[in-house]
Amino acid sequence: MNDLVAAVRAFVDDHVIPAEPALHRDLRAVLPDLRARAKAAGLWALGHPAELGGGGLPFADYVHVNEVQGRSEYGQLALGTHSLQDSLMLHRHGTPAVRDRYLAPLVAADIMPSFAMTEPGLSSSDPTQLRTTARLDGDEWVLSGRKWFVTGAREAAYTTVMCRTEPADTPAHGSFSIILVPAGTPGFRVVREIPVLGIDHGHYELAFDEVRVPADHLVGPRGGGFRVAQERLGPGRIFHAMRWLGQATRAYELMVARLLDRTAFGERLADKQLMQQHVFEAHAAITAARLLTLDAARVLDGGGAARVEIGVVKVVGARMLNDVVDRALQVFGAEGLSDDTPLGFMYRTARFARIYDGPDEVHIQSVAKALLKERS
Incomplete structure (x- = not known):
């Protein structure tokens, strides 16, 4: 499993991230080549069931893959995992006519x-x-x-x-x-x-x-739309949280490299205490969010509904991503605000995370009600 995660990370770092400027400009012109490379490398659709033409990874293993492919906003699209929620929904709930028409081309990324x-x-x-x-x-x-x-x-x-x-x-x-x-x-x-x-x-x-x-x-x-939608959205929020960890880790690595490389007033930024605090806070936030997310995945993989766990990681993970990218941008200063680094794009997409798939306030309220009900 470790070798597979390393292979996915290498693919994202060596192929997807260098292509990001071109992907920003014209997604459709660049994706076919990246997808062909992923298929040739045996890294295609790893989380999809094997009977659908995917890699057949168990959920608990796939979340680790999802973290490293999340290092790029385009990792899912390049590696064929963007359709996992929809493929599973049609596989489980689609009529034969719908499955026959859409399922195979969906997994192959011939359609979106x-x-x-x-x-x-x-x-x-x-x-x-x-x-x-x-x-x-x-x-x-x-x-x-x-x-x-x-x-x-x-x-x-x-x-x-x-x-x-x-x-x-x-x-x-x-x-x-x-x-x-x-x-x-x-x-x-x-x-x-x-x-x-x-x-x-x-x-x-x-x-x-x-x-x-x-x-x-x-x-x-x-x-039965609510039940089907919840079945689709619950694991999806864990997938979001793992990808956010990938984005945050990338921002953290950029921040650390900057601190070690940059000098101000005769000493490295890394030697300044206020800069060291950014490192500590970012590392602590990433580690805590990862443990919470893996625990939610464990509960879901064991057959539990994991509603409390998923609600918690949706809020904590989104906050963590915003915080870590913000710290990295602060360390880079004016350069971080430009398009010379990926941080400006990451900062804006990080802000989406606190709203889509339900704003923080909704998840906080539903989790709190569930926890209070347990004690009443």
Whole structure:
């Protein structure tokens, strides 16, 4: 296992990170070559089940791979693990027609997926408020509504959409379903790309205007959207946390190298106590977040729901990433604010982490309620 992790790290450091400037400019022009190299090196889709054409790594092993591939924002895309959540969702819950059409090309990265939950104009951290609807009309679902911050939707072969399908008197958590909408379906429209903190980062607003799809494009049971989505999002938050560790470790390494190399007022920055504090705090934050994340993975791998553990690592991991990258940027000074280092891009993407997949406040509240309930 250690050799595999080392091989993935070497691939990311030697191939993906040097390509980052080109990837920032034109993702599609650079990715095919990186993916071909990953496949040739036997590093493709390591976390996907073997029966789907992946590496078949157990979850507890894959989290270590996910950390080192997270050293680059593009590691997942280059190594074919970006589709893991969607592949598992279709494998477990897709109808035969959907699986036959999409699953193999999804794992091979011949197509891209997207997942639409968040909606404009409401607090989407409470998904029971979602307003996009679907009604069954004969042998077709008819979808109407809007979604936004949908990652990769413009290039995706399909978008899986969380929408209300049940009558108004149905309990909230049994009112929603997930329906797969193929790209190009009439009435399905990409409204705009949404720059995030100044980065064109592949997030889109979508419109569904009486979009008709076959009834067999339902993913999971009717009214079971929350269960399917939670099954998808829980492990995904651990994957996020491990990738954040990879990003933070890279920022830490850049910071340490800078401290050892740079001098000010006749001595190395590394010899100054305030700079040493940055090293201590960053190391402590990374180590603590890693242990919490591995513990959450252990509980989930053992069959537990791990809701408290996952909620904790979502908040702690996002805070850790923001803190470590901020410290590295401070050590670099003005140069860190420029594009001469990767820290400016990392700093902006780190800030996303405290909002997507649920803002900190929601996870803090849900974890605290669960912990208090244990004692009441």
